[in-house]
Amino acid sequence: MAEVNTDDGGGHGKHDKKRAKKSSTRIDMTPMVDLAFLLLTFFVLTSTFSKPKTMEINFPAEPPPGVEPMKVNNALTFIMTIDNGIFYYDGEFYPEGNAKGVPPTTLIKTDFSSEGLHKLLLERNKPTITAIDKLKEQLMKKEIADTTYKRLAVGEKGKKDALTVLVKSDDKAIYKNIIDVIDELNICNVGKYAIVDMGQKELDLLNATNK
């Protein structure tokens, strides 16, 4: 068997027994901690925490040729244009000198502030908002279940006489404005809205109004 040579020269003193050197069990952890925090920082900074949020929306299909556009009651139309401009009109569009002899539609200017669009929608959509607030109250008092509330709220928004909003834009409007309007519609509990193309007569009126 191999023998370990323990002779270390002049080591024959008082102690004959060889003793292991007593060393501290503590090790210096600083470098490890440094590394750990470096990695931690790296992963915190590179990880993308949240998935992006999305807004679901349905676009209307092109109506088949020859089909009259549907008549909507209680409609409101928003028209977006350059420089965050936003106009609206009530009900149907009547061009100047129309066959029915109705006074021509005029565009009313509004803006994206809480005093403009938000206030207007709150006012116009009051019946739906009141109804939904009532449902919310019932939900808070636990009179109705969560799912029932959702179903009733959707039903309330989709009522026949609920406010219907059409969102139109000319070629110069920016995407943010469209999103802002849809967002505001969602905030104000408008359930029936659509992004649709603008007619030529409406465009002419818009250009005449927004000089």
Place this chain on the structure above:
Amino acid sequence: MAKIKMPKSNPSLDMTPMVDLAFLLVTFFMLTATSRVTEPVIVDTPSSISDKLLPENVIMISIDAAGKSFFNINNSDVRKRTLEKMGQQYNITFTEEEKKRFGGMTSFGVPIVPVPGYTGVLLKEYINMEDSKRVTTKSAGIPHDSLHNQLRDWIQFGRIEAAKQAKAQKEKAEKLDRPFKYEPLRFALKADGKTNYIAVKEVIKVFTDIDIYRFNLITDLEQGPTAE
């Protein structure tokens, strides 16, 4: 007067709990990290109150502020097969290596075949670029005018391949008697807030032409209006 002697304390402290915590966090972040992918384009999305999460199974079209469109499919297998089908459609063969590279890429915005007046990079060349070079390459966007509607083809083939993959997964799950949760393919639009709406409208037209009407518009989350 006798001086009060402060007790002598050891300046080194026990770091074990801290190290434990640090490594726990490192492990957590390593496992949850989905590393941030460098997209060829920066899109500053507008904000809304919607808090719905983006579904996993999506075809995403990004539109930058200049109105250029970029295409992306989240699922890398579907990406690869879509590339193969697009290659067949446009008579371009992609090697296995190229398909693999494409599967690992993010969104891209270069045409697969040149359109009249286009002199920039084509998809094959773009795939074979080094990652660092690809990031600096300017993309012209995927053409989607009525004559050269490559974007429509990408969406169509992506849709078909995604459906095929879902079917294959379902069959596999049934064979193994495992539950299968089908997640329908969704179409996401990620447009910059400053984009002219007309550019977004053109892309939406590409979708509605092939009977896709439901979209997920990607927005940043903002706080709802607070009651005064």
